[in-house]
Amino acid sequence: MALIEIENLSVTFTAKGRPVRAVKGVSLAVEQGESYGLVGESGSGKSTILRAICGLAPVSGGTIRIGGQPLPSPRGADFSRRVQMVFQDPYASLHPRHTIDRTLSEPLAIHGIGNTDQRVTQALKDVGLPPNFRFRFPHQLSGGQRQRVAIARALMLEPSILLLDEPTSALDASVQAETLNLLNRLCAERGLTFLMVSHDLAVIDHMCDRILVMQHGQAVEELPREALAKAEMKTDYARSLFAASADRMLDA
């Protein structure tokens, strides 16, 4: 049994009284400890799938199961201890007037977990930030440092699943490298399962074991990592996505 099972998922928003079918019958399964990537053009429904898992999108059909269990609505405390999300823009996702200390200790307080001091210090250490950063505000950190804080916050409740939505797209090449290395290290140390969205096929290739290509809310093709580098895709759309990434190949 896969850890995350999505079957025939559909999400329909209503905008100006008209339905917008953002996700149309997508199925995917992510094994425990696996890194699974979602790629596809913007508007293809990638973020919506992650948000649907978190109970933040109007699901109009299909099922989502984690560890074999259907998810309750609202998701509840149990869910946030197992699944956490990291967004593209760490500035928008951190409260501007809360210190890093408050940002990191809040999930603990909500879930009645003690030993706050030690856990916050350890969390900063785990993501490679100095302990005195506790007393800073988001605007006093660089983009890469803010994304580290966002990752630290996601890890406070020791979840087993991280949903990563373009986690390095706002970052420089050098900071992206540090952040990807950090995620891979944490994944190995804690046996985390990743479901990750990126528009950069090289990032997905570096991080993920399997890849789902999406277009217009639909799953177009699923590929194992090896098939990507060998250009063994079956659909024209996946091939065009790959062709547009020619400069991201190893020997480009």
Add this chain to the structure above:
Amino acid sequence: MTLLSVENLRVTFDTEAGVVEAVRGVSFSLGRERLGIVGESGSGKTQTGRSVLRLIRPPGRIEADRMNFDGIDLIKASERDMRALRGPRIAMVMQDPKYSLNPVMRVGQQLMEGLRRRDGMGKKEAHAKAIEALAAVQIRDPERVMDAWPHELSGGMGQRVMIAMMLIPNPDLLIADEPTSALDVTVQAEVLSILDNLVRTRGMGLIFISHDLRLVSRFCDRVLVMFKGKVVEELPARDLMKAQHPYTQGLLNCLPRIGGPREPLPALDRNADWAR
């Protein structure tokens, strides 16, 4: 023909913590071509771009030995002259559409506003122009987008709307600050080909600011590589992958590659001699 020339540009912020030298003596010139500016965040790319429009607010200060656009001295120009230049002659697409689009105005209204006020166009004509501009940036459902509020757009959509809006008055110079950073590769390629087409057919100059070295090398004619407020290397864009400066090389080495090893990615050595 030179459209813009900048000599020894300096941007300084007097802050409580001391003087921040955001741009330290940058020089470049630009014809009707695509000039890329790359470098990590904080290297001074945005401040350089904004200086051309004199959009640096106090406590920031701009100084330059020379800053000339199509015969106009941008240092001496009055604030009124600058306002007349901004938009119709020099347009800027900002890094984040969230901060450039008016959150309480529907997209269509924002697109039509300038056409109606500046160009005195009728409602119907302005509507058609706006739809045309949205179609030009490959928005599939322009009528729906016209009706949308900015917060209803995905990041990529917002960015395309911004570009459409900036291009409506047909400027001579477009400064695009990370215009495609939120877009996936296929849409990015589409948007870039739109920009490319405009540079060619309208004879527009383009300053393309990005932290994505690969994108800049594919898309621009010439590239400035900035580090800590200075240009460390200037080279033809097609040679970017063969850059000589260790900073540029370091940035290239940090990038993951399709089919590359699963080892940790190399980090940039910030303690090397060149970084001091």
